[in-house]
Amino acid sequence: MKLVYFxxxxxxxxxxxxxxVPPASVKTVAELIQxxxxxxxxxxxxxxxxxxxxxxxxxxxxxxxxxxAGAREIAFFPPMTGG
Amino acid sequence: xxxxTIRLQREDFDATAESAALTRGRTDIGAVVTFTGLCRGAExxxxxxxxxxxxxxxxxxxxxxxxxxxxxxxxxxLGATVIHRYGRIQPGENIVxxxxxxxxxxxxxxxAEFLMDYLKTRAPFWKQVExxxxxxxxxxxxxxxxxxxxxxxxxxxxxxx
Numbered sequence: 001m002k003l004v005y006f007x008x009x010x011x012x013x014x015x016x017x018x019x020x021v022p023p024a025s026v027k028t029v030a031e032l033i034q035x036x037x038x039x040x041x042x043x044x045x046x047x048x049x050x051x052x053x054x055x056x057x058x059x060x061x062x063x064x065x066x067x068x069a070g071a072r073e074i075a076f077f078p079p080m081t082g083g
Numbered sequence: 084x085x086x087x088t089i090r091l092q093r094e095d096f097d098a099t100a101e102s103a104a105l106t107r108g109r110t111d112i113g114a115v116v117t118f119t120g121l122c123r124g125a126e127x128x129x130x131x132x133x134x135x136x137x138x139x140x141x142x143x144x145x146x147x148x149x150x151x152x153x154x155x156x157x158x159x160x161l162g163a164t165v166i167h168r169y170g171r172i173q174p175g176e177n178i179v180x181x182x183x184x185x186x187x188x189x190x191x192x193x194x195a196e197f198l199m200d201y202l203k204t205r206a207p208f209w210k211q212v213e214x215x216x217x218x219x220x221x222x223x224x225x226x227x228x229x230x231x232x233x234x235x236x237x238x239x240x241x242x243x244x
Contacts, residue, residue, distance in 0.1 A: 007137055007209035008220050059142035075139060079223030082208025083120055083179050083199055
């Protein structure tokens with residue numbers, strides 16, 4: 001699946017997007033974040049305030065307990081500040 | 084006829100022209116509300132040189148589209164236009180435009196507020212301010228969440244009012 005990052009999440013991870021293949025045990029958005037945090041300190045830094053991170057699956061907002069099965073694109077970003 | 088226009092663009096927009104385009108040739112529209120959000124020259128009391136708006140292409144259009152659909156479902160709207168800029172924007176320049184049209188003013192006012200409250204909290208845009216101190220991401224305001232939450236009531240209520 002493709003992961004995309006925006007704003008300070010993108011800056012902290014150090015890339016705008018990447019393709020990943022998480023293990024089958026990673027079933028939800030929250031578990032995906034936990035798995036990413038284990039991959040390196042840049043992820044630990046990006047996701048250190050887990051409650052502040054918003055997620056979208058295939059361009060729709062989702063909650064942390066949402067299953068990721070079948071997702072093509074998962075986005076992580078800070079609370080939005082448009083308008 | 085219900086007319087909806089959604090655009091994301093780097094360049095400026097003309098609020099007067101967009102409003103005129105929504106009502107041209109129509110005699111069923113009795114009320115148009117036009118809201119324009121501009122870039123302030125200061126953020127939290129500190130002067131800024133510019134804002135840079137980052138967005139999530141694809142999702143931003145889809146998310147605004149969902150809210151415009153929701154607005155048409157909640158109020159008897161005859162037209163709506165939403166334009167949101169991205170990229171670097173300087174103080175005094177336009178950022179966002181919401182135009183709503185209806186037969187009567189109540190629906191046009193309410194739908195414009197609804198759309199702006201949701202744009203602030205749900206549309207995937209992020210503002211970064213440039214100032215003498217450097218670049219900093221704007222933090223989301225709790226007041227914007229509170230403003231958006233007041234619309235989280237059973238749909239259809241407004242239509243009955």
